[in-house]
Each structure stands twice: as C-alpha cells, then as structure tokens.
Amino acid sequence: MKIGFLQLRPQFGRVKENVRAAKSMLVGLTDATVVLPELFNTGYLFRNMEEVRDLAESATTGYTVTELKKVAVAQQLNLVFGIAEAKNKKYFNSSVLITSKGKIESYQKAHLFDREKLFFQPGTRSFNAYPVEGGKIGMMICFDWFFPEVSRVLALEGAQVICHPSNLVLPWCQDAMRTRSLENKVFTVTANRIGLEKRGNISLTFTGKSQIVTPKGEVLAQASERSESLKVVEVDLNEALDKTVTPNNDLFKDRKPALYKSILRKAG
Amino acid sequence: MKIGFLQLRPQFGRVKENVRAAKSMLVGLTDATVVLPELFNTGYLFRNMEEVRDLAESATTGYTVTELKKVAVAQQLNLVFGIAEAKNKKYFNSSVLITSKGKIESYQKAHLFDREKLFFQPGTRSFNAYPVEGGKIGMMICFDWFFPEVSRVLALEGAQVICHPSNLVLPWCQDAMRTRSLENKVFTVTANRIGLEKRGNISLTFTGKSQIVTPKGEVLAQASERSESLKVVEVDLNEALDKTVTPNNDLFKDRKPALYKSILRKAG
Numbered sequence: 381m382k383i384g385f386l387q388l389r390p391q392f393g394r395v396k397e398n399v400r401a402a403k404s405m406l407v408g409l410t411d412a413t414v415v416l417p418e419l420f421n422t423g424y425l426f427r428n429m430e431e432v433r434d435l436a437e438s439a440t441t442g443y444t445v446t447e448l449k450k451v452a453v454a455q456q457l458n459l460v461f462g463i464a465e466a467k468n469k470k471y472f473n474s475s476v477l478i479t480s481k482g483k484i485e486s487y488q489k490a491h492l493f494d495r496e497k498l499f500f501q502p503g504t505r506s507f508n509a510y511p512v513e514g515g516k517i518g519m520m521i522c523f524d525w526f527f528p529e530v531s532r533v534l535a536l537e538g539a540q541v542i543c544h545p546s547n548l549v550l551p552w553c554q555d556a557m558r559t560r561s562l563e564n565k566v567f568t569v570t571a572n573r574i575g576l577e578k579r580g581n582i583s584l585t586f587t588g589k590s591q592i593v594t595p596k597g598e599v600l601a602q603a604s605e606r607s608e609s610l611k612v613v614e615v616d617l618n619e620a621l622d623k624t625v626t627p628n629n630d631l632f633k634d635r636k637p638a639l640y641k642s643i644l645r646k647a648g
Numbered sequence: 649m650k651i652g653f654l655q656l657r658p659q660f661g662r663v664k665e666n667v668r669a670a671k672s673m674l675v676g677l678t679d680a681t682v683v684l685p686e687l688f689n690t691g692y693l694f695r696n697m698e699e700v701r702d703l704a705e706s707a708t709t710g711y712t713v714t715e716l717k718k719v720a721v722a723q724q725l726n727l728v729f730g731i732a733e734a735k736n737k738k739y740f741n742s743s744v745l746i747t748s749k750g751k752i753e754s755y756q757k758a759h760l761f762d763r764e765k766l767f768f769q770p771g772t773r774s775f776n777a778y779p780v781e782g783g784k785i786g787m788m789i790c791f792d793w794f795f796p797e798v799s800r801v802l803a804l805e806g807a808q809v810i811c812h813p814s815n816l817v818l819p820w821c822q823d824a825m826r827t828r829s830l831e832n833k834v835f836t837v838t839a840n841r842i843g844l845e846k847r848g849n850i851s852l853t854f855t856g857k858s859q860i861v862t863p864k865g866e867v868l869a870q871a872s873e874r875s876e877s878l879k880v881v882e883v884d885l886n887e888a889l890d891k892t893v894t895p896n897n898d899l900f901k902d903r904k905p906a907l908y909k910s911i912l913r914k915a916g
Contacts, residue, residue: 491904493896494894494895494897505907506909523897526830526899527903527904528797529911532796533907536911550893552865556827556830559820559823562824563795597820627762628765629761631794633915635915636758637912637913637914639758639774640800642800642801642805643800643804644909645905
C-alpha cells in the first residue's frame with residue numbers, strides 16, 4: 381500500500397478554497413492512503429462560537445466530506461482529514477476517514493489542546509481501527525500524541541497505520557512519533573500544516589515537517605517547515621502485524637496488563 | 649536535589665571487584681541520588697542457571713546491598729542499582745534503592761529481554777514510587793522502557809524521577825526516554841553500562857550514553873559510548889509536580905481513562 385501525507389497551508393474560514401487546493405494537489409494520485417492536516421478546511425484559530433457554528437459541518441454529509449468522497453472513490457484513495465464537525469448542535473474537532481469504497485468513519489478528538497477547549501467538546505468514543513483494502517487504519521488528532529495511551533489503544537485494536545492529522549505548534553511531536561511507531565510497531569503518518577495564522581491578538585506558526593514513520597521508528601519521508609507538499613511511499617502494512625523485537629520478545633504478548641491498573645484510575 | 653548516573657564497565661562474575669569499582673568512583677560525592685547500571689555487580693551474559701545461582705544475592709542482606717548501604721548512609725546518597733536477586737529459590741533481575749537513611753526498596757524487572765527469560769522470573773509486583781528526602785523515586789529496568797505503561801504508572805504513582813538501570817544493546821532507548829520524560833513530565837536517569845561482553849558464542853556491545861532528562865525532554869547530561877563516568881546535576885524535583893503544558897492543559901487532568909480500557913486487556 382502507498383501511504384503518505386498532504387501538508388497544506390489552509391486559509392482561515394475559506395472552506396471552498398481549502399478543499400479545492402487539497403483536491404488539486406491530489407490530482408493524478410491513485411491507490412493510496414493520504415492524511416491531511418487537522419481542521420484543514422476551516423483553519424485553526426477560531427475567535428468565537430459564532431465562527432465555529434458557521435464553519436462546522438456534518439462528518440457524513442457536509443460539503444467537505446461530500447467533495448472528498450468523490451475524490452476518494454474516483455481515485456481509489458483512503459483519505460483522512462480534519463474538520464470542524466457539527467453534530468446535534470455540538471461541535472467537535474474531528475478526523476474523517478473516507479475509504480476508496482466511499483465508506484465514511486470519524487473520530488472526535490479526545491484530548492483538546494489549549495483554546496480548543498473553548499470551542500469544541502472532547503470526544504467520548506474510544507479509539508478504533510477501521511478496515512480498508514490492505515490493512516487497518518487508526519486515527520488520532522494532533523495533541524493526542526502526547527498521551528501514549530491513544531496510539532497504544534489504536535495498535536491494540538489492530539491499527540497497522542496510525543493517521544495523525546495535526547496543527548502542530550510545539551517542537552516535540554515529530555520526534556515523539558518515532559517512539560509511538562516503535563513502541564507499538566506500527567506505521568504512523570503525521571500530516572501537519574504550515575504557515576502563520578494571525579487572528580485578533582493571537583498568532584501561531586505551524587511547524588510543518590509532516591512525516592511517515594515505520595514500525596522500527598525510521599522516518600521514511602519528511603516535509604519541510606515551509607512548503608505545501610504531497611509525499612507518498614510504498615510500504616508493506618503487514619510489517620505492522622509483526623510485534624517481534626527479539627526471538628524471545630513479542631511486544632504485545634510481553635505486556636503485563638495486571639501491572640498497569642493505575643492507568644485507568646481517574647485524576648485525583 | 650542532585651541526580652545522576654554512574655556509567656560502568658562491569659566484569660562478568662567479579663562481584664567484589666565490580667562493587668569496589670563503583671564505590672571508588674563514588675568517593676567524595678555526597679547528597680545525591682545516583683543510578684548505576686542493571687546487573688552492575690554480576691555482569692549480563694549468564695550462560696546457565698548454575699551461574700545465576702552462584703552470583704544472585706538477597707536484595708536486603710546480600711553482599712552488594714550491604715556494601716552499598718554503608719556508602720549510602722555515610723555519604724548521604726540515594727543509590728539505585730541493578731543486581732541478580734535470589735529470593736525463595738527464585739531469581740529476578742532486580743533494581744534496589746537504598747536511601748540516605750539506609751532504607752531498602754526493590755523492584756523485580758517485569759519485562760524481561762531476550763535470553764533473560766531463560767534465567768529470571770518476571771516480577772509480578774507493580775511499579776511504585778518511594779519517598780526520599782526531597783521527592784519520590786520510581787524504578788524501572790532497561791527493556792521496561794519499551795512499554796509506555798511502565799513510566800506512566802510510575803508517574804501516576806507520584807514518581808518525580810524515574811531511575812532506570814540499564815544494559816542497553818538496541819539503538820533506540822536514549823531518544824525514547826526523552827519522550828518518556830516529556831509525556832509524564834518527570835525527570836529520568838538512564839544509567840547504562842559500556843564494554844563488550846563475550847561468553848561462549850554470544851557477545852554483546854553495550855551502548856553507554858547514560859543520560860539525565862528533564863520533564864521537558866531536555867538532555868541535561870549524557871555520557872560517552874566508551875568511558876566509565878559519574879555525572880550529577882542539580883535539579884529541582886518539584887518541577888516534576890507541575891503537569892502543565894498550556895494554561896488550559898494539565899497532562900494528568902486531561903487524561904481520559906474511560907477511553908483507555910483496552911490497555912488492561914490481555915494479549916489474545
């Protein structure tokens with residue numbers, strides 16, 4: 381399977397232009413799994429709930445999903461991308477998977493970052509792995525990387541590649557994702573955005589360096605900090621089914637869940 | 649508090665010489681927490697159970713513990729070091745903590761690496777944090793690093809510094825420990841050994857590069873790959889009590905244990 385990322389520079393509030401830009405960069409690509417950034421269609425720095433309500437969409441029937449479903453089916457792509465989701469008058473920072481067959485799945489970000497908490501509800505569904513042609517895909521969004529439990533659960537659920545739409549502003553994620561890949565023996569694709577976003581008195585610079593990492597923690601491809609880019613590499617997703625570290629160690633069979641109980645304890 | 653490591657080159661089977669070498673490198677140091685390598689007193693490559701039985705000791709009254717307890721109390725040190733432990737005719741790859749007050753705690757390695765499984769029982773007690781003057785100490789051993797659950801449990805139990813006696817032969821740990829520090833906002837001290845050990849037809853080269861990492865994932869000190877060395881730095885362990893990432897994010901309060909249930913599921 382080919383897996384990769386589309387690193388973009390979204391413009392705040394310009395959903396149609398952002399979707400069009402993404403589609404134009406995907407022209408000619410077929411038979412691949414491609415990850416786009418978090419909130420790629422809306423931009424990141426919402427100033428108030430009115431903007432969120434204006435720009436959020438259904439994760440099954442909205443404009444962005446409808447447009448990208450056409451691309452996914454026509455070009456035989458599995459597309460993973462971040463949107464602001466509206467559902468029953470609640471708003472989520474969500475990731476959508478559209479398979480090459482047109483099937484739609486979504487994940488609502490559980491670990492909201494900083495001011496996202498002012499505008500979005502945290503997701504309350506756990507982390508799932510979804511079958512596509514050739515393997516199983518998991519999704520997590522940006523700051524979820526900080527919590528090792530997320531990628532661990534995805535891998536235990538069978539994800540062979542973790543798709544990771546992001547809008548990164550902190551310096552650590554790209555290195556940490558090598559550990560996320562390695563400790564779970566899965567592929568990870570982090571699709572970051574680039575550019576400066578300035579709204580009101582807040583401005584953020586996004587760090588680019590989208591990357592594809594193997595189950596051994598090797599970076600197969602990495603984008604620059606400054607350019608929009610599409611990178612896709614051919615990999616064997618079956619590598620992620622093998623959790624062997626030495627002839628005597630299987631990373632998952634060696635786990636000792638009886639010793640991990642504190643992980644489910646609530647914060648005191 | 650001063651925290652640091654003593655990177656050593658143990659000689660297989662020469663317990664007295666190895667203990668003497670460690671003591672001589674600690675001469676003059678006072679008021680610090682110092683981590684020594686895994687199995688620092690025995691060496692690593694056991695060939696049969698007879699060797700294990702010959703070299704293993706009690707983790708409370710054995711030669712090594714008795715000798716290092718004198719040093720700990722006389723020099724006001726908290727010492728953490730790896731030994732082959734004998735207990736009720738079972739054998740463990742253990743880490744011992746002797747506090748500056750002479751109190752002894754121990755941890756039996758839960759995740760055994762490769763051929764260690766031929767000689768040692770896996771530990772079945774969970775991961776604890778132990779109070780010392782100025783903070784709380786957690787212990788894990790070498791390959792435990794590969795399992796994010798271990799350092800997570802230690803941090804949730806209140807460890808401010810994770811002491812990590814090691815005999816590393818794989819290339820990834822030193823980088824991954826930066827993520828272990830960061831994702832838990834704790835200090836980590838990895839004490840590795842150096843040297844080539846060749847026994848029968850097996851030989852291993854240990855990778856050195858012992859290190860001290862801050863809760864922000866910064867490497868404060870790192871040893872070379874080839875020299876024995878003692879490095880100690882002054883840190884404020886209270887930094888590890890602050891789990892703040894942004895004004896709106898506390899790494900522990902933001903956790904969503906209800907979504908992490910798969911982590912306790914046994915391997916299928």
